[in-house]
Amino acid sequence: MSVLKRLIAFVVISVVGGASAAWATTADTGQPKPWEIGLQPGATPVMDDIIWFHDFLLWIIAAIALFVLGLLLIVIVRFNARANPVPSRTTHNTFIEVIWTVVPVLILVTIAVPSFRLLFYQLNVPKADVTVKATGKQWFWSYSYPDQKFEFDSLLVQDKDLKPGQPRLLTVDNEMVVPVNKVVKVLTTGADVIHSWAVPSFGVKIDAVPGRINETWFKVEREGTYYGQCSELCGRDHAFMPIVVHVVSEKDYTAWVEQAKKKYASTDDDNNARPTAIAAADGVK
Ligand SMILES: [Cu+2]
Helix, strand or coil: CHHHHHHHHHHHHHHHHHHHHHHHCCCCCCCCCCCCCCCCCCCCHHHHHHHHHHHHHHHHHHHHHHHHHHHHHHHHHHCCCCCCCCCCCCCCCHHHHHHHHHHHHHHHHHHHHHHHHHHHHHHCCCCCCEEEEEEEECCEEEEEECCCCEEEEECECCHHHCCCCCCCCCCECCCEEEECCCCEEEEEEECCCCEEEEEHHHCEEEEECECCCEEEEECCCCCEEEEEEECCCCCCCHHHCEEEEEEECHHHHHHHHHHHHHHCCCCCCCCCCCHHHHHHHHCCC
């Protein structure tokens, strides 16, 4: 039995160690960190719920795996040919058949209730304070603020141009800026092929499909810079079109909008005809 004890100890240490490592990564950097084995810390209520649901499922599957392992070990030890030379001829047992039907159903219902609650929470976009349209292009994102009437391109910053502290392959020249504690509605579309707008710490991942508009939302509870990446294989430079969302106070946001209106003033409403941006994106290798 000492092997079994060791195995159980290993599983317990792995599960507890894994959970505490996930808790230890609560420092909020909005980006992945070395040796991180849990999800990125949540910055929105939706992501907090996703993390809770993930941990909840982890306990359930760990219990099921241990239970099945225990049954297997009992069978191996007690019902092998040597220990049990005269096998039972039993083929049916109504009680146990009812149990192994009803218990999995109860487990699935226990999972389904919070699962659907979370799904509806994600899908029902509350009344938006700010709307931003993210357009995926080969290979960069354009952000349009329809209510404020400006749009800009957000391109990867090359390694040689990075400033100290800026993460490689995640830094962009023009960040999407939104206010803290406000509902931001994100509309996504694709200009050429399917892209996907994803920010792990927001719990958001939504396809950007040419010819249609998808919508999602987030409400970030802490100021900071949050990073994501295109999450739908979209061609050669798919890995080089990061997403950066800078979450600032309401006051800073208003100031940024004023400045952005001037900086990104465009006389041309055609979003796709932007030769300078496209030439710059082509330089990304
Ligand atoms: Cu992509």
